[in-house]
Amino acid sequence: MRKNVIAGNWKMNKVLREANQFVEEAANKAPTSDQVEAIVCVPFPFLPSLVEKAKGSSIKIGAQTMHFEENGAFTGEVSPVMLNDLGVTHVVIGHSERREYFAETDETVNKKAHAAFRHGLTPIVCVGETLKQRDANETMKHVEKQVKSAIEGLSDKQVAETIIAYEPIWAIGTGKTASSEDANEVCSHIRQVIQQVTSKEIAEKVVIQYGGSVKPANIDELLGQSDIDGALVGGASLEVESFLQLVEAGTK
Numbered sequence: 001m002r003k004n005v006i007a008g009n010w011k012m013n014k015v016l017r018e019a020n021q022f023v024e025e026a027a028n029k030a031p032t033s034d035q036v037e038a039i040v041c042v043p044f045p046f047l048p049s050l051v052e053k054a055k056g057s058s059i060k061i062g063a064q065t066m067h068f069e070e071n072g073a074f075t076g077e078v079s080p081v082m083l084n085d086l087g088v089t090h091v092v093i094g095h096s097e098r099r100e101y102f103a104e105t106d107e108t109v110n111k112k113a114h115a116a117f118r119h120g121l122t123p124i125v126c127v128g129e130t131l132k133q134r135d136a137n138e139t140m141k142h143v144e145k146q147v148k149s150a151i152e153g154l155s156d157k158q159v160a161e162t163i164i165a166y167e168p169i170w171a172i173g174t175g176k177t178a179s180s181e182d183a184n185e186v187c188s189h190i191r192q193v194i195q196q197v198t199s200k201e202i203a204e205k206v207v208i209q210y211g212g213s214v215k216p217a218n219i220d221e222l223l224g225q226s227d228i229d230g231a232l233v234g235g236a237s238l239e240v241e242s243f244l245q246l247v248e249a250g251t252k
Helices: 016-029 044-054 080-086 096-101 106-118 131-135 139-151 156-161 180-197 216-223 240-249
Strands: 004-009 036-042 059-063 090-093 122-127 163-166 207-210 230-233
Touching (some): 004 090, 004 207, 016 036, 044 059, 044 080, 080 106, 106 122, 106 156, 131 139, 139 163, 139 180, 180 207, 216 230, 230 240
Parallel strands (some): 163 207
């Protein structure tokens, strides 16, 4: 049985004092359950402090992106070697904001997925369509291309350990949410795509999250769907109480 994975994506928010307070409280209050995994993906400057504060708790600390090279002349970038050395466990790859503003492509997403596994990190790979693509009935085709590109060349074991986050771009930070049925339809398609590339056994192991204006008010309905195994959460992960409510929902 797949566990629910609730991952908060803070994006470019908070200062270190606020981040420390959040993780201290979350570490003390987060439920410990085999049914749910709680991750907070935070800005780079916070990583060392938060990894330390999360030790001994059920909270895991993730990064929001990384470079695919181990080192080199890449000013301003952070490598998977650095993240692993800090004790980071997860890394978000290919978020739509990275694709739109920072030239992330299907090719670099694949390179980063390989690099993550080489250095003991679990990739959270983001896929999703624009409103224009949805209105043109191109959602399934577009998401299928993104998924196939992301997992190309990975071993079956690595694919099984990859977390896929389906985030319709039109629902991120807009207050709009795909209906639970629509979200599940795409997540189910993602699982079918993975099955085509690997096997039914592998596809059934892959955690597929939904992301896009997820909040305590809609999390139960989303997690009640057959192929949604958690959430990648933006705004609702910035307040510790709402984040903990989402994690608690994952234990049910």
